[in-house]
Amino acid sequence: MTDAGETTRIRYDEGCLAAHALNVFGDRWALLIVRELMLAPKRFQMIRQGLPGITATVLTQRLGQLAQSGVLTHDAALGLYALxxxxxxxxPVLQAMCRWGAVHPGHDPRRFISPTALMISMTAMIGDARGHVAAAAFRTAREGFVQRLSGDGVLRPQALADPQGDFTLEGDGNSLARAVYGPVPLARLADEGMIGLAGDARAAQDFVDLFRLR
Known part of the structure; x- marks a missing residue:
C-alpha cells in the first residue's frame, strides 16, 4: 500500500464498542506500534526498526493519531514515544491475538520478528508454568530484556539495558524465537553459533521447554 493510500482513514460509523476500539487503534500498523512500545519508551528510529515495511511517513501519521487518541505520549525534548x-x-489484546494467530493456518515463524514482539508472544504462549521460578535474560544488539517467573505461572517481561538472570540468551529476534519455540536443543544452537548461551544451561533448557507455538 502506498503512503497516499495510508492517509485516508476508514472509520466505523457504529455504536458498537468493538467498532469504537478499532476506530482508535485499528488502522494498519497502529497496534504493532503499540506492541513495540509495550515494554519501554522508544525513539522514532527504534520503533521503525521493529516494523520492517513501514515508511517514515506512515509511522509519523500513526504516532500522531495514537497520541491524539491518548494511547501514547511524545516527549519532544528526549525524542521518546511512550504508552x-x-x-x-x-x-491482553496483543496476547489474545498471539494465541489466536498461533492456531490459525498460514503463520510462518521464519519471517521477521522483533525482539519486543517475541517477548510479548512468550507471555501468551507459555504453558503450565506454575511452580517454576526463573529469571531469563535476553540480549540483542540494541535491546535487553528479563523474563521473570515467580511460581504463579505468569511471565513478566521487563526491558533493561543490562539484563541479568539465571542464564542469558543472545541473538536477534528470529534466532531467539528459534531458541524459545524450536525443537533444537539450546546447546546445539549455541554450538552452531545461532545463539549465545551463558549461565545455567540446564535452567535455560527447562525454561524454553515451557513454550509451544501450537
Whole structure:
C-alpha cells in the first residue's frame, strides 16, 4: 500500500464498542506500534526498526493519531514515544491475538520478528508454568530484556539495558524465537553459533521447554 493510500482513514460509523476500539487503534500498523512500545519508551528510529515495511511517513501519521487518541505520549525534548495507561491496557489484546494467530493456518515463524514482539508472544504462549521460578535474560544488539517467573505461572517481561538472570540468551529476534519455540536443543544452537548461551544451561533448557507455538 502506498503512503497516499495510508492517509485516508476508514472509520466505523457504529455504536458498537468493538467498532469504537478499532476506530482508535485499528488502522494498519497502529497496534504493532503499540506492541513495540509495550515494554519501554522508544525513539522514532527504534520503533521503525521493529516494523520492517513501514515508511517514515506512515509511522509519523500513526504516532500522531495514537497520541491524539491518548494511547501514547511524545516527549519532544528526549525524542521518546511512550504508552499511556490506556496504551498499556492493550497488552491482553496483543496476547489474545498471539494465541489466536498461533492456531490459525498460514503463520510462518521464519519471517521477521522483533525482539519486543517475541517477548510479548512468550507471555501468551507459555504453558503450565506454575511452580517454576526463573529469571531469563535476553540480549540483542540494541535491546535487553528479563523474563521473570515467580511460581504463579505468569511471565513478566521487563526491558533493561543490562539484563541479568539465571542464564542469558543472545541473538536477534528470529534466532531467539528459534531458541524459545524450536525443537533444537539450546546447546546445539549455541554450538552452531545461532545463539549465545551463558549461565545455567540446564535452567535455560527447562525454561524454553515451557513454550509451544501450537
Amino acid at each position: 499511556t495507561d490506556s496504551g498499556r491496557a492493550l497488552l
